[in-house]
Amino acid sequence: MSGIPGAADPAEDVPDDLHPLRHAIRLPPRPGRPAPWPEWVPQNVVRALRDTGVEAPWSHQAEGAELAHAGRDVVVATGTASGKSLVYQLPVLARFAEDPRATALYLSPTKALAADQLRALSALGVPDVRPSPYDGDTPMDERDWARRHARWIFSNPDMLHRSLLPLHGRWSAFLRRLSYVVVDECHTYRGVFGSHVALLLRRLLRVARRYGATPTIVLASATVARPAEFAGVLTGRDVTAVVEDGSPSAGRTVALWEPPLLPELGGENGAPVRRPASTESARMLADLVVEGARSLAFVRSRRGAETTALTAQRLVADVDPDLVGRVAAYRGGYLPEERRALESALVRGELLGVATTNALELGVDIAGLDAVVVAGFPGTRASFWQQAGRAGRAGDEALVVLVARDDPMDTYLVHHPHALLGAPVESCVLDPGNPYVLAPQLACAAAELPLTEEDVERDFGGDAARTVLDALVEDGVLRKRSVGWFWPSARERPAATVDIRGSGLGQVAMVEAATGRMLGTVEGSSAPATAHPGAVYLHRGESYVVDELDLAAGLALVHAEDPDWRTDARSTADVDVVRVRSRTDHGPVSVYFGDVRVTGQVVAYQRRTPDGTVLETVPLDLPAQTLETRSVWYTIDEEVLDAAGITPARIPGALHAAEHAAIGLLPLFAICDRWDIGGLSTALHPDTGLPSVFVHDGHPGGAGLAERGHAVLERWLRATRAAIGDCGCRSGCPSCVQSPKCGNGNVPLDKAGAVVVLDLVLTALAEHPAPGGSQEAPA
Template sequence: MTGSPFLHSGDATAPTYGRELLDRLLAGTPTGESPLTHVAEIPARPAHHSDWPQWAHEEVVRAFRTQGVERPWHHQASAADIAAGGENVVVSTGTASGKSIAYQLPVLSALADDPQATALYLSPTKALGADQLRAVTELTSDIDALSSVCACAYDGDTSTEIRQWTRRHSRWIFTNPDMLHLSLLPAHARWARLWRRLRYVVVDECHSYRGVFGSHVALILRRLRRVARRYGADPVFVLASATTAEPGAAASRLIGAPCREVTEDGSPHGPRTVAMWEPPLLRELTGEHGAPVRRAAGTEAARLLADLVVEGARTLAFVRSRHGAELTAMGARRLLAEAAPDLVDRVAAYRAGYLAEDRRDLEAALSDGRLLGVASTNALELGVDIAGLDAVIVAGFPGTVASFRQQGGRAGRRGQGSLVVLVARDDPLDTYLVHHPEALLDRPVEATVTDPNNPYVLGPQLLCAASELPLSDAEVEEFGALDVLTALAEQGLIRRRPHGWFVTPGTQPHGDVEIRGGIGHQVSIVEGDTGRMLGTVDAARAPATVHPGAVHLHQGETFVVDELYLEDGIALVHAEDPEWSTSAREITDICCVSVDEHREFGPVTVASVGVEVTHRVVGYLRRLPSGEVLDQFPLDMPEHTLDTRAVMYTIDPDLLDLIGVTPDRVPGALHAAEHAAIGLLPLLATCDRGDIGGVSTDLHPDTGLPTVFVYDGQPGGAGFAERGYHRITKWLTATRDAVAACECAAGCPSCVYSPKCGNGNDPLDKAGAVAVLDAVLAAIGG
């Protein structure tokens, strides 16, 4: 149990409902297992209300009251006040805190006061946009002053007739960054009515715009601002975010303008019990090199879900993959068939890809109690109104603290006591978190990382901007883009003229920019028998993700890749449901091309560097859900070169001798430290382990020293390695603690093994990694 001072201790004499549920889960734990590592009792939080602002339109306030909102919570009124005063604002508060009122109030008041005013709403998913449009439509249906608002969706599913009607009549358009990039901005003259009187731009769930996708969106929003200025408008941006570190700074980077932040959450919630749950290492199964493996998080989640359903608790289990969600629901139903057959039909799986009607039916069934248990992907994480949940199981850390809080916040949405359980996967970050719960439950959480200056993102986006309106010299200077534009001019894509930069005739850049799909040309994933296109992957990642034999998941269906034709940009697959998953093995070389920042700490040097990384996929493993490795197959794939950014540190060999890491142990110690560091960087930057890579060597030719690199997996970088450089002490401290906390003897997937190591996780020296990390931290003052 926990003794950590940061955690709120509950009243032992009056256990909450969440604690009662946890005790029942523990009672059902197999004899000899002790999976519970920490418990936090988070007390109830009372509501903090404010009065309706004086500027708010009377009919809008009346509509809110009709829906049961007698007074706004403090954060809603504060953010709305800032926006109404003409300043950009981001409201960063917890799940179910009513952030939508923070933008609905100023937007609807402005639209009611000015019958010509317009607004734009942007969301990362169509489902969230549809939910918010439905809420606004219900709110405005009986308001005479808003009868001309005609709020409408404008996305890929909108018919041609509705698109034309929306362009002519709608005053509040609900869309996404993709449509803004591909339709509204390039055809801005056809949308002149929208741009001329644009008062507000709402950016919902803005914490989801991170990495390369976030960098694209940041530049799209800059393009939006310059087009609006062309028509005489200067809209106020209102952003809604989950709880993140430095939300104001992140929002300012995203929109390219100053942004105030509101972070004090005035909404109430009931008492919440948060449990950290680590499945045991299995004696009967081993992984690579005989390393122990843990019971799979999905398997454990299925048992917990079944136990909670038996207790009558409405429970949502978040699982990282669609296939995993289906397996978890099936596992829970199988257990219930033995223990409580009448409850089998009250458990279901939920994933993206369902029709909107099916999704709403399932949400309603979970809310009203017809369903007691649902296993879901993160499709239910964003902005879906499900109330009255008693428990949430998070099967595997979802990648960011913000996502964990978003998912856990689904529990107790009506103010009653609730339970949240994080079930650790076989992963270094999960291991760290279940033994250091302050990283989840205390501030700060990660900052959202974007890098709009990445030349691989900036160049194509500048071509789009110049095709919309010529770029002036002042704008080029503001973007810091002269070198990028000069390179584009040498390629014949843009031309400098006396009145600015103009794209050359025939250049149509918008369709070539994949804002979600990475950088470079795309490989289409096609079902060979039917010709159905399942999706795309950028060419750089294709050898590792859609190589022959790879298992590919698409909306709950499983496919196996037959052939990959990189030059033609196509991967052919067939439907199959194997019992294993696949993970590619890569070999990687790295060379430094620039040193942009560095700090010396005696025998240790830390640097932020530009690097050239050469990858080649050499094989893949087939692995059972238990973690057991079935077999390995060789592959002969072409090399791929990546120009990107990295954080590195070097260590003087004398220091390694001093700490007892002899020359024969150095490769394994650095290799293990590199793997663990890759696993822990997502703690500080909103990235996934798959977004970054690493290389370690006992003698690197560019440094002449033992060196560890961790690099961004996107051309030009994505900001993750830079974040690691600036937070290296906290990052490596967490890395060291995660490795030391794992109870395995010599290393396992929970600490230093990597699922994509091209060297087959050999050599690895767990004890050497702890010694190296201790020495590095001592040198840099950690």
């Protein structure tokens, strides 16, 4: 069935459309390729590593360490548990032995990962390293000690942005001797967050240069497409990639599992739904625990992790009550000591089954398990392989099961195993030139040190940065003098107000009105849809209802309530074409990429029962929001649609369904989430005069996602067509064309019409290629 060597077909006595096991593929074990210790590694470091069980480095570890020791910026993109940390430990520790005053900075996307790496380094017992954490949990007296005495700081981009760089004068001794900057799990720096981090690294290197340091950068990544190119964009420097994994790997069987449709249960608009992936995963986890297999089940939410663990415990109790205590949940939000205890119990085998969020995907040293269950595709192939890599002991076989959710991406993958198992991983997408990111980062840089023409040309993109700087001067944010651009205030620092992880539209605080307690925050861009008056807001498993939303003040007031209904926002949207950057004509189809203005407004919300029945539609009076971003779009001649049987009455539903499915499949080609993307389809767009489908970035200025979609349009739409065609429903469901974020309540949708539309577009692209050949880029 699969066409992949080693693949097994589902049982022959069960009809294919009813058997949940779509494919089973065995990946053979891989032997390790050891290499000699580099001659420059101090003997006490070699002894310390051997004492921990590292007899010799693997080939990729030695290759990456040699490059870094020679002063070459390097990115190591190899699999989970391949020992990437040794690539930077060896050159840093060797440098420390050569120069007693040399320093290093380690950056990770999470505090937990940095803490885990700090523990591993400290366990080596190498003298005079003086490592220290520097994050939001570090007490002030320890921060002071770290600034004065630590040689190796373990931190994150947030602390670099808010504390170290704005106060770089206090860090002058550390920065003057900065020899290495380690950027761990760098594939997580993508989209708007990645664009901020890219400019943050340029700020760091600029300030270090001010103190006379030119540190070598060592980056560690999951396997991603074109890692050298991505790392170069992230750091602004030429980076050499190490991608040949020399570590051993256990044999694994990867099973692709699609829960059956449950026609007796109707979802939104009567569409059939599948048995939830979390329910299937809980059952699998329970079965594995009963069999004595050490297992993880990865789920997508904190609440899902708790629910999956509880369900598995209940199922295990029916078979062997003594095993209930060996099943637990693991997620962010636990106290550090709780997380460490769970990690230790899992490593020692005291815990057999753990339901976890992606908190156990990155960094924490847990590998060698018997099985991993992935409840729903985690959004990227890179994340899937990170999670799958937790399974596999030397010499033993392991099991990995992907359980499909009601989602077009999951539908496509379980029917097309090559897309998951035989394809390269996605490209990381980021755009440091996004003016909505560049402007606040340039203001931060000018506040740290006045910006010179040389800085702008070398570090921040030249002419594009000058345009942004001129606007900042005109707005009074910066001042221009003959020698450069200056931050005018000696007291205020822009870093305090720039959120490097946000959308640029600020945060809305969710506050319990009766107590004044802040429960959490939501993005300003999503607040009208998720925090409008009457909305049900969930926080740590508790339900609240929103009483009031003040977007200008960034405040939503809520009260505790546990209603027996949920809420769905209803919205309108318009897309105006601002600038066409690219156009290609393909007979009856034209393809565009450019700048757009998206105007959206939440106009109502619906109260629905858990099964989707609408109880009430409540109008809302909220202001419209405008988003300047980038989009890819295509148009089709109406005559061609009519000739193919798509009458004018069917056009809106056909385009709408094609748009939804395309949004669901774009993450297959760019590391992103469907919530990072928006779209619009219309039978007659005022700017094109034709039936049109737009897919746009959901962030101001764009995050590079629509641009990536434009580059791989034909493959993207072909996968979209396959996902719709592979789904077993009749008229459309969440596994193909329904969207959980649709502002129109998934009305109208025409599944059959979407297939016709996509067939027409794909035929036109094939029969009328653009001048100069295909616009496709490698994955």
